[in-house]
Amino acid sequence: xxxxxxxxxxxxxxxxxxxxxxxxxxxxxxxxxxxxxxxxxxxxxxxxxxxxxxxxxxxxxxxxxxxxxxxxxxxxxxxxxxxxxxxxxxxxxxxxxxxxxxxxxxxxxxxxxxxxxxxxxxxxxxxxxxxxxxxxxxxxxxxxxxxxxxxxxxxxxxxxxxxxxxxxxxxxxxxxxxxxxxxxxxxxxxxxxxxxxxxxxxxxxxxxxxxxxxxxxxxxxxxxxxxxxxxxxxxxxxxxxxxxxxxxxxxxxxxxxxxxxxxxxxxxxxxxxxxxxxxxxxxxxxxxxxxxxxxxxxxxxxxxxxxxxxxxxxxxxxxxxxxxxxxxxxxxxxxxxxxxxxxxxxxxxxxxxxxxxxxxxxxxxxxxxxxxxxxxxxxxx
Amino acid sequence: xxxxxxxxxxxxxxxxxxxxxxxxxxxxxxxxxxxxxxxxxxxxxxxxxxxxxxxxxxxxxxxxxxxxxxxxxxxxxxxxxxxxxxxxxxxxxxxxxxxxxxxxxxxxxxxxxxxxxxxxxxxxxxxxxxxxxxxxxxxxxxxxxxxxxxxxxxxxxxxxxxxxxxxxxxxxxxxxxxxxxxxxxxxxxxxxxxxxxxxxxxxxxxxxxxxxxxxxxxxxxxxxxxxxxxxxxxxxxxxxxxxxxxxxxxxxxxxxxxxxxxxxxxxxxxxxxxxxxxxxxxxxxxxxxxxxxxxxxxxxxxxxxxxxxxxxxxxxxxxxxxxxxxxxxxxxxxxxxxxxxxxxxxxxxxxxxxxxxxxxxxxxxxxxxxxxxxxxxxxxxxxxxxx
Numbered sequence: 001x002x003x004x005x006x007x008x009x010x011x012x013x014x015x016x017x018x019x020x021x022x023x024x025x026x027x028x029x030x031x032x033x034x035x036x037x038x039x040x041x042x043x044x045x046x047x048x049x050x051x052x053x054x055x056x057x058x059x060x061x062x063x064x065x066x067x068x069x070x071x072x073x074x075x076x077x078x079x080x081x082x083x084x085x086x087x088x089x090x091x092x093x094x095x096x097x098x099x100x101x102x103x104x105x106x107x108x109x110x111x112x113x114x115x116x117x118x119x120x121x122x123x124x125x126x127x128x129x130x131x132x133x134x135x136x137x138x139x140x141x142x143x144x145x146x147x148x149x150x151x152x153x154x155x156x157x158x159x160x161x162x163x164x165x166x167x168x169x170x171x172x173x174x175x176x177x178x179x180x181x182x183x184x185x186x187x188x189x190x191x192x193x194x195x196x197x198x199x200x201x202x203x204x205x206x207x208x209x210x211x212x213x214x215x216x217x218x219x220x221x222x223x224x225x226x227x228x229x230x231x232x233x234x235x236x237x238x239x240x241x242x243x244x245x246x247x248x249x250x251x252x253x254x255x256x257x258x259x260x261x262x263x264x265x266x267x268x269x270x271x272x273x274x275x276x277x278x279x280x281x282x283x284x285x286x287x288x289x290x291x292x293x294x295x296x297x298x299x300x301x302x303x304x305x306x307x308x309x310x311x312x313x314x315x316x317x318x319x320x321x322x323x324x325x326x327x328x329x330x331x332x333x334x335x336x337x338x339x340x341x342x343x344x345x346x347x348x349x350x351x352x353x354x355x356x357x358x359x360x361x362x363x364x365x366x367x368x369x370x371x372x373x374x375x376x377x378x379x380x381x
Numbered sequence: 382x383x384x385x386x387x388x389x390x391x392x393x394x395x396x397x398x399x400x401x402x403x404x405x406x407x408x409x410x411x412x413x414x415x416x417x418x419x420x421x422x423x424x425x426x427x428x429x430x431x432x433x434x435x436x437x438x439x440x441x442x443x444x445x446x447x448x449x450x451x452x453x454x455x456x457x458x459x460x461x462x463x464x465x466x467x468x469x470x471x472x473x474x475x476x477x478x479x480x481x482x483x484x485x486x487x488x489x490x491x492x493x494x495x496x497x498x499x500x501x502x503x504x505x506x507x508x509x510x511x512x513x514x515x516x517x518x519x520x521x522x523x524x525x526x527x528x529x530x531x532x533x534x535x536x537x538x539x540x541x542x543x544x545x546x547x548x549x550x551x552x553x554x555x556x557x558x559x560x561x562x563x564x565x566x567x568x569x570x571x572x573x574x575x576x577x578x579x580x581x582x583x584x585x586x587x588x589x590x591x592x593x594x595x596x597x598x599x600x601x602x603x604x605x606x607x608x609x610x611x612x613x614x615x616x617x618x619x620x621x622x623x624x625x626x627x628x629x630x631x632x633x634x635x636x637x638x639x640x641x642x643x644x645x646x647x648x649x650x651x652x653x654x655x656x657x658x659x660x661x662x663x664x665x666x667x668x669x670x671x672x673x674x675x676x677x678x679x680x681x682x683x684x685x686x687x688x689x690x691x692x693x694x695x696x697x698x699x700x701x702x703x704x705x706x707x708x709x710x711x712x713x714x715x716x717x718x719x720x721x722x723x724x725x726x727x728x729x730x731x732x733x734x735x736x737x738x739x740x741x742x743x744x745x746x747x748x749x750x751x752x753x754x755x756x757x758x759x760x761x762x763x764x765x766x767x768x
Contacts (some may be wrong), residue, residue: 039687045696112545130515136552141522142549148548178504294405315427316423339507346473
C-alpha cells in the first residue's frame with residue numbers, strides 16, 4: 001500500500017461512501033453565490049421611502065420636491081401636513097428620511113437669505129443613511145447652482161458667464177472598478193470564498209477524523225504518504241470548486257472577471273492548499289466530527305469580518321490587524337475581488353507566498369500530529 | 382423522573398459531563414463581542430490614502446489641497462507629476478483616491494470660467510467609496526462657494542450678498558440616532574445577536590439526538606417533561622449570554638443604549654427561546670448527533686445577511702424578502718439595534734408576537750417528532766427484550 005492506494009480510497013470515500021463531503025466541497029460555495037447573488041441582485045439601494053413637508057407651497061418648493069421625486073434613489077410615500085405628522089412617520093419607521101422645505105423658502109432665495117432644505121434621516125442603518133446623504137447633497141447642489149445662475153443672469157450677465165461665476169469649481173468623479181458601487185460585485189465573492197473555506201474545512205475534517213478513529217486501517221503506509229494521499233483530492237477538488245464559483249458568479253450574476261486566469265488559478269490553488277492543511281491540523285486536535293463542526297462554525301464569521309474584505313485593514317487598530325493577519329482568508333478574499341473586478345492585485349505575490357508558507361507549516365504540523373497519534377496507538381497495542 | 386430531575390440532569394451534563402458545551406454557550410458570545418468590538422474600534426473610515434496630482438501649482442490649488450489635508454478622512458500620501466505615475470500608484474494600492482487639479486485651475490476661476498476638480502477612486506471596497514462620497518462634495522462645494530463669493534464681490538456685491546448669490550439654497554442634514562456614521566454602532570448589536578444564535582445552535586442541537594441512544598433512562602418521563610427540562614438550563618444560560626454580550630458592546634465599545642432595559646430583556650428572552658426551539662427542531666429531525674450539528678448551518682450561515690440588518694428589506698426582491706421573513710433573527714437583530722440607538726422600536730410588539738409564534742410552531746414540531754421517534758425506538762427496544 002502506498003499513497004496511490006490512499007488517494008484512490010479517499011476519492012471513493014469522498015464521492016461514494018460519504019458523499020456529504022463532496023456536497024460540502026462543491027455545494028457550500030455554489031449555494032452561497034446563488035443565495036447572495038439573489039439577495040444583492042438589486043445592486044444598489046433605490047426607492048428609499050421618504051416623506052415631504054412643504055411649508056412653502058410655491059413653484060420653487062415644488063421643483064425641489066420634483067427633483068427628489070425624479071431621483072430613483074427616493075420614493076415619496078407621504079406628504080405631511082405638519083411637523084408632528086412628519087416626525088411621526090420617521091419615528092414609526094414608515095419612512096427612512098424626511099424632507100422639509102421651510103416657510104418663505106422661495107422668498108428667502110429671492111431676498112438672498114439662503115434658506116436650507118432640511119433632510120432628516122434615520123441613521124441606524126448606515127447603508128441607507130450613506131446613500132441618502134450623498135444623493136441629497138447632489139440634488140441640492142444642482143438646484144442651488146441653477147438658482148444661482150438664474151440670479152446672476154438677472155443682474156445682466158450672460159447665462160453661461162453667470163453659471164461660471166456662480167459655480168467656479170465643479171466636481172468630476174471617475175470611479176474605477178465598481179463604478180455603479182454595486183453591492184453584488186462588492187460582497188458576493190468574499191462570501192463565496194468564506195463558504196469555500198467552510199466547505200473545504202468540513203470535507204477535510206470528516207475525512208481526517210475518520211482516519212483518526214480508524215488508525216489501524218492505514219498503519220502500513222508511511223505517514224507522509226497517508227497525509228499526501230488523503231489531502232491531495234481535497235486540495236484538487238477545492239481548487240476546482242473555486243474555479244466553478246468564479247465561473248458561476250461571472251456567468252449567472254455578471255460579476256466582472258477582469259483578472260488574468262493564471263493569477264486567479266495560482267491564488268485559488270494556494271488557498272485551497274492552505275485551507276486543506278489548516279483543516280487537517282484542526283481535525284487532529286478535535287475529539288470527534290461534532291466538535292470539529294462546532295469549531296468550524298464558530299471560526300467562519302470572525303475569519304470573514306477580520307479578513308479586511310468589508311471593513312478595511314486600513315481602518316483597524318494594531319490589535320485587530322494582528323488578529324486579522326492570522327486568518328488565511330485575509331490573504332485571499334480581498335485579493336480575489338481585486339483580481340476579479342479591477343484586474344490586478346498589488347499584493348498578489350506577497351499573499352501567495354504567505355499562504356504557501358502558512359500552508360506548508362501546517363502540513364508539516366499535521367504530518368507530525370498524525371505520526372504521533374499513530375505511533376502511540378501502535379505502541380499501546 | 383420529574384421535571385426537576387431532568388433540569389438537574391441537564392445542568393450537570395452541561396457543566397460537568399460536557400463542559401465544552403457550556404463554554405460555547407457562555408463564552409462564544411463574549412468572545413465574539415470582544416473580537417468584533419476591536420475590529421470596528423476605528424468606527425469610521427478615515428485617513429484614506431490620497432494622491433495629489435496638482436497640474437496648476439498655484440496658491441488656489443494649494444488652498445484646495447489644504448482643505449483635503451485638513452479633513453480627517455484623507456491623508457495625503459504622495460504628490461505625483463504625471464497621469465501615468467498616478468495610475469500606477471492607484472493600481473499598486475498605495476492610494477485609494479487621487480485628486481486631480483487641472484492646469485490653469487486658478488486662472489480659469491479668475492477669468493470666471495468653471496474649472497473642474499477630478500477625483501479618481503478605486504472602489505473595489507465600497508467602504509472607501511462611501512466615505513469619500515460622503516465628504517468630498519462638501520469639501521469641493523465649500524471651496525467653490527468661497528471662490529464664487531470672491532468672484533461675485535467683483536461685481537460690486539457685498540460679501541454676505543455675494544455668498545447668498547452663489548449659494549442660494551443650502552442643505553441642512555440631521556442624521557438621527559447615529560450622527561457620526563459610526564460603524565460599531567451600526568454593526569455590533571447585530572453581530573452580537575448573530576454570535577448568540579450561533580452559540581445556542583451549535584451547543585443545543587445535539588440535545589435530543591443524543592437521547593435516542595439513552596431512552597432506557599427516561600422510560601417513565603413524558604416527552605413534554607423531558608423537552609421542558611432540557612430547555613430550562615439552556616434558556617437561562619442563553620439569557621445570561623445575551624446580557625453579557627450586549628453589555629460588552631455597550632460598556633467597552635460605547636454603543637449607545639437609549640431604550641429601556643425591560644424591552645431589551647423581553648426581546649432577548651423571547652429571541653433566545655425561539656432559537657432554542659429551532660435548535661430542538663433540528664435536533665429532533667437529525668438522524669444522528671453529527672447531522673444535528675451540521676443541519677443548522679443551513680439556517681445559521683445565511684440568516685444574518687438575510688435578516689435585513691445590513692442590506693435593508695426595502696432593497697430586497699421578493700425571493701429574499703420571503704426568505705428573510707422565515708428567519709427568526711429578522712425579528713430580533715434590527716429591533717435590538719433600534720432599541721439601543723433610537724431608544725424604541727415601532728415593531729417591537731409585532732416582532733415579539735411573531736417570534737412567539739415561531740417558537741410555538743418549532744416547539745410543537747420538535748415535540749411531535751421526538752415523541753414519535755422515541756416511541757419507535759422504545760418499541761424496537763421492547764421487541765429486542767421480548768425476543
